[in-house]
Amino acid sequence: MAELQYTVASDSENTGEEKSSSAFPESAIGIDIGTSQCSIAVWNGSQIEVLKNTRNQKLMRSYVTFKDETPSAGGVTSNQLLHEREVLSGAAIFNMKRLIGRVDTDPVVSASKSLPFLVQTLGIGVRPLIAALVNNAWRSTTPEEVLAIFLVELRAMAELQLKRPIRNVVLTVPASFSRFQLTRIERACAMAGLHVLRLMPEPTAVALLYAQQQQQIVHENMGSGSEKNALIFNLGAGYCDVAVTATAGGVSQIKAITGAAIGGEDMLQNLMRYLFPDLDRLFSNHSTNDIKSMAVLRIATEDAIRKLCSQTSVQVDVDLGNENNICKVLDRKEFEEVNKQVFEKCESLITECLHDSKVNVEDLSDVILVGGCSYIPKIQNLVKAICKREELYSEMNQLEAAVSGAALEGAVASGISDPFGSLDLLTIQATPLALGIRADGNTFSPIIPKNTTMPARKEQVFTTSHDNQTEALVVVYEGGGKTVEENQLLGFFKIGGIPSAAKGVPEIIVCMDIDAGNVLRVFAWVMMPGNEHPVTPFMEVRMPTVDDGHGWCGEALLRAYGSALDLVTVQKRV
Amino acid sequence: MFTVPSSAAMPLLQFPANGAPSSLNSPPAKSPVPLRRGQSIRASVAAFPEAIPTDCGSSNRPKPSLYDILKVSPTASFGEIKAAYRTLAKIHHPDQARSGDDDGGREFMEIRDAYERLSDPAVRALYDLSLGRRRMPVGSSGGYYTTRRWETDQCW
Known part of the structure; x- marks a missing residue:
């Protein structure tokens, strides 16, 4: 039976030690499957540990390469040191999280049509056709299948490191995911032999980590644990999420939560179109040469956005072939103008969430900014401006906050207790939709x-x-x-x-x-x-x-x- | 080689397609196990009305007051009510795997409802009036919840 390939863990392995004093083996792991990057963390008995792959990376690119007969999750394994250009060769599928559970009339799916792999839409409200280029043929797959392959390799990596079978997981998901999309994520996990203990909206995972940090401060200072309100803003490659949480005594009550499918991928595509307005025409055929040009442009644009985080202007030199050359100095103001709508959407989400939470900005103890796009100066400035403050919360790793929260929830949900009270935590969730x-x-x-x-x-x-x-x-x-x-x-x-x-x-x-x-x-x-x-x-x-x-x-x-x-x-x- | 069956029969997540036998003899809507994602649920349809809190029900048992539910005195301050809500949430929230409650969160929902109503000054005032009219249940909240109980909770 095919499914046996995925079910490595047998139930009998765990049942015997269900009540054992060693709390470590049963803790569910936390996984943050990002649109572009993914990470995995676990409560190791005394603290949160973010696992590294064999290349010593904590953050792994989320993509699966289809080559000959064997697909492999490139970001996880080390046997193929794939160059970024190979990721963009058409043979790799990425951005699964933007495609999963969406129909071909969805604008988010349409925006994925300029990716190197094939996203075919007929505009009739069914799932789009997704295919990878293998030996000069488009071979179809599905976002669930790609995600499952990726999760299988993540699981194998974690099992090797933790030296135990892994079955239970806590996954973070965007706040804007519908229940239909959540079933697709569950389906992918089931295909990978994983049992979903919780699907946590990303900002609520961050809220749980915040609750634990505040609880520790209270313990250390013996101070009074008065209630603290915090705003959490998470901007990744594919999604933006906002939540307002009220925390005291390790209990995090989500007062309001909202989100949208907007993120770094949109900024990247907007800037690519700005640099090369002919993009959609050039790329409509998905020929091998088009894909190569597109990869060059994508890499250069991504690099420019990254540089504009620390410098105010950047020189972009790209040769797209066929006498299409881009040679341009791009400054930060241009980048911000090109992505005006993205920033406006972020602002409106924060305003909406604050309004729904009935918390005044003056009553916010902390403003927490996390996610892959949290380094962009414009994002930092707009969050500070709306929340009327000079400084953002600095006690969290912006890229590891969500996965750390998921690992905490994994430990709490697995019933693990900590002698120092570090797991005496609770998140009270609210419906995002x-x-x-x-x-x-x-x-x-x-x-x-x-x-x-x-x-x-x-x-x-x-x-x-x-x-x-x-x-x-x-x-x-x-x-x-x-x-x-x-x-x-x-x-x-x-x-x-x-x-x-x-x-x-x-x-x-x-x-x-x-x-x-x-x-x-x-x-x-x-x-x-x-x-x-x-x-x-x-x-x-x-x-x-x-x-x-x-x-x-x-x-x-x-x-x-x-x-x-x-x-x-x-x-x-x- | 490595194929993912698209119709993977989900060996771990078993959704009851036509599970939930709705026989009249099945146990009441309380599920025999804590309701965790993916577990099959055996809620009997016949017993469902019991599970729905209906105000019109003419039970002889005096209904616990919202203050009883939160284990605070009727003179508790908003801060005390909030602290009591948090303390109880930590015990009764279904996510607390240690709690051993298997009511699928009913108790927490009751606590939550009491907290929501008592934390709105207008709603609380109206409720207090209705309590006074009804009669305070003798001895049920009097000596049972001593002030000490929630004084300690205020610490955090």
Whole structure:
């Protein structure tokens, strides 16, 4: 059976020592799979240890190269010292995190079409075709498969170093990931033989690390552990996340969290287009020569962005072949102007998050800036300006904060305790996106609002939209948009057996439950006036139910049923 | 060589496709194990109404007050309420693998709800009024939660 190749750890190896005094072996590992870089960390019994690969790197490029028959995760293994140009040769797939769980109408997918490997979109709301160039042929794969291959090698690396089988993991994910995308990440982990203990939004992992640091300060100074509010801003290659946390006594309560698919990759592409406006035309064919030129341009642009972090201008000299030469002095102001929209989006996310948290900037004890793009001066300045302060929190490694938090959560969730109280921690999570159903036409009617503390259970009463309507469709969406089209469809089901009555009489109660494992269940039942008990059996549906083609299911439902099975909201009962 | 079966039957994560038998005899909605990601859940549909906190239920047992839930006195300050919430969260939050609670977070949600309502001055004032009208449960909160209990919690 093929799956045996992935399941190295056998259950029996662990069960015997479940209650052993040695806490170390059972700690789940923390993995931060970044859009561009990845890291892995573990609680080693007394502190967090970020693991290094055989090349002594803590941060590994997230990509998988397809060569002949054997794909390999280049960033993890050392046997092939791949040059950056080879990564960009078309044979390697990277940026998986920007592609996973997205359909071909998604602008983030369209933005990936200028990458060296093939991202083919037909614009009909299905998953895009992704392919790597192997022996002059485009060989198809999927983001989940690429991620799984990468995780298999990460796992092997960690198992070698820790000398124990690894099964349980805590992964960090972007705050803006929908539940559908989270299932794709879980699928990739399952393919790699890993059991997901928790999927933590990146800023909440940072919040946990912050809580531990504050707790230690309290222990050392014997001081009073008063509540501290902190704003966490995380900007990586693919995603931007913001959270506001209130911390005291090792408990981190997430007050608000938000995010968007925007990051260093967008800045890179904007600057590439600025340097070479003909980019999309040149690259539309994906010929071997085009890919080579694109790689040269990408490397030069990336290098320029890096240099502009410490210097105010940089000389860019690139020969793209075919008499396409770029020779230009690029200054920091130009870079900032080209990426104005990216910076504005970052600002609006911070403002929104602060507003949602109901915390005034004056009441923030610390402002924490992490992620691969946190070195960009403009980012540092805009965060300082909004939060009205001179200095940012300096007690964290900007690139290791998220993975360290994940390792802490891995230890806490594995039930490991520390004699010095270093693991006496708790993060109380909040929902980054609202959950609701379609009602009143095409309106998204939230049942569990954004920033609700988890676990959570909320219900809302709906009614029929037509006289003698005996069935109703419950269509579940997740997101922040006012209409359903702007949100992510998670699934749908029909509730039948509604007694014939005038519209507005039957009460259809929809209840949403997020349990301790962040599993969403939607319950629905029908009540009639004068009846104490539901008139139909309960429906209990675990979400998401959509698996593929989720982009057009909503439209298909509308085409098939029109408004015949629609629901209407009823004022909430007190 | 190394192939990833795209339909990998997920040997570790077993999602109950049609699990959850909804027989009338199955145990109440409390899951037999702590609800962890990927574990199969056996929540009986028939028992579901018990799990939904309904205010209209005419139980004879006096409902614990929000102060009882947070184990603070009705005169507690906001700071004391917040400290009590944190202390209880550390014990009852389902993420605390040590807690041994297997109610899927119901208890924490109750604590959270009490905290949310009592930390809003307007909501708390209304609630206090309704408490006074109802009658204070005799002896239930009186000597049981001594002031010392939450004084120590204030330290952090």
